[in-house]
Each structure stands twice: as C-alpha cells, then as structure tokens.
Amino acid sequence: MSKIALLQLIILASTLLAVKVQAQPPQKPKIVTRKEWGASPPMCQYARNPYINAITIHHTVTSNTYSDAKKVVQSIQRFHQEERGWCDIGYHYLIDREGVIYEGRPLWAVGAHVKNYNEGNIGIALIGNYEEASPTPEQLKALTALISWLVYKYKTPLANIKGHRDYAETLCPGKHLYALLPYIRRKVGSETYGFGDGYAVAAWWAVYSD
Numbered sequence: 216m217s218k219i220a221l222l223q224l225i226i227l228a229s230t231l232l233a234v235k236v237q238a239q240p241p242q243k244p245k246i247v248t249r250k251e252w253g254a255s256p257p258m259c260q261y262a263r264n265p266y267i268n269a270i271t272i273h274h275t276v277t278s279n280t281y282s283d284a285k286k287v288v289q290s291i292q293r294f295h296q297e298e299r300g301w302c303d304i305g306y307h308y309l310i311d312r313e314g315v316i317y318e319g320r321p322l323w324a325v326g327a328h329v330k331n332y333n334e335g336n337i338g339i340a341l342i343g344n345y346e347e348a349s350p351t352p353e354q355l356k357a358l359t360a361l362i363s364w365l366v367y368k369y370k371t372p373l374a375n376i377k378g379h380r381d382y383a384e385t386l387c388p389g390k391h392l393y394a395l396l397p398y399i400r401r402k403v404g405s406e407t408y409g410f411g412d413g414y415a416v417a418a419w420w421a422v423y424s425d
Contacts, residue, residue: 241363257303261324273340284311314353345389363406
C-alpha cells in the first residue's frame with residue numbers, strides 16, 4: 216500500500232472515530248548540568264554537529280544497584296577519557312533509575328557512542344544493565360520526555376529513534392530496553408504531536424518518516 220493510500224485510510228478511520236488532536240509543544244525537562252554532577256573538562260576540542268537527525272538509546276552496562284548516580288556518571292566519564300582515550304563522556308545524556316537526567320556532551324557536539332554514525336546522532340544512555348533487568352518506570356518517563364523535546368526541537372523522524380544494536384553487532388541497549396523501542400516511539404509521537412491513538416501516529420509516520 217502506498218503512503219498516500221495509507222494516509223487516506225488513516226484519515227477516514229480517524230474521522231469515523233472522531234479523533235481529536237491537540238498538540239502541546241514538549242517542554243525541556245529538568246537536566247542536571249555538567250557542573251552540578253562534577254564533570255571533568257573535555258580533553259580536546261569537540262567536533263560540531265552540522266545537523267541533528269537521529270537519536271540512539273544505550274545502556275551503560277553498569278550495576279543496576281547504586282546509591283550515588285553522580286559518582287556513576289563521573290566514573291563513566293573517567294572510563295571514556297582515560298581508558299578509551301576519548302575527548303569526553305561519549306553520550307549526550309544519561310538517565311538514572313530515579314528518572315534524573317544528566318547532561319553529557321553538549322548537544323551541538325558530535326558524540327562518541329555509535330562508531331561511524333556519530334554525526335548528527337544524539338546519544339542517550341540509561342544507567343544500568345538492561346540485558347539483565349527492565350528499566351524503571353521513572354527512567355522510561357524521563358526518557359520519553361527528553362526524546363519528545365528533542366524530536367520537537369530538531370524535527371527528528373520517529374523512525375530515527377533507534378537502539379545501538381541497530382547500527383552494530385552489540386547487545387546494547389539490552390534486550391529489555393530494546394523491546395520497548397516501539398512503545399517509546401509511540402509515546403514520543405503522542406507527547407510531541409498530540410497523537411491520541413495509533414491511527415494518528417501512523418499518519419505522521421506515513422508522511423514524515425524515511
């Protein structure tokens with residue numbers, strides 16, 4: 216079925232069901248700054264993103280049990296800088312089990328989280344190992360809020376919200392988190408564009424997704 220035919224079918228179904236769409240622009244969620252979590256300075260000059268059109272979800276493969284998330288973020292930065300020799304922490308954002316979002320690299324800077332696909336690609340990592348456990352409701356709420364704001368800000372296609380394993384042979388972001396990607400895309404579509412049901416999400420997908 217062509218995109219036009221699919222769109223016509225969706226519009227008809229939505230009309231019959233009296234779907235009402237009332238979109239509200241997503242607001243930027245509260246984010247713990249680098250200064251607040253005690254980041255070390257970058258070890259080099261960042262490369263600048265010429266555009267932003269993708270978002271990749273990761274897990275940090277660290278323990279799911281921790282008492283001080285700031286120290287975990289600091290240890291990840293040290294590992295990336297000292298062991299991997301990177302300029303800075305590889306991700307743009309990290310989210311702990313309580314749903315607290317931490318700033319990583321600046322948004323305008325090219326990250327280091329998907330080899331050969333970093334340009335224009337925002338990296339978001341959930342702190343923990345989601346091959347072993349499921350993310351918390353608080354993490355998922357923060358993740359969808361953050362991605363919704365980013366998608367609205369940069370007009371990123373929902374189809375470009377992916378997991379690390381979509382780009383490389385890796386378990387990241389873990390089977391439990393990866394299985395939630397369809398839900399995350401639908402939730403982001405709802406929060407970003409006011410889509411109240413699957414028909415409206417599919418309509419946006421048919422027109423704007425690559």
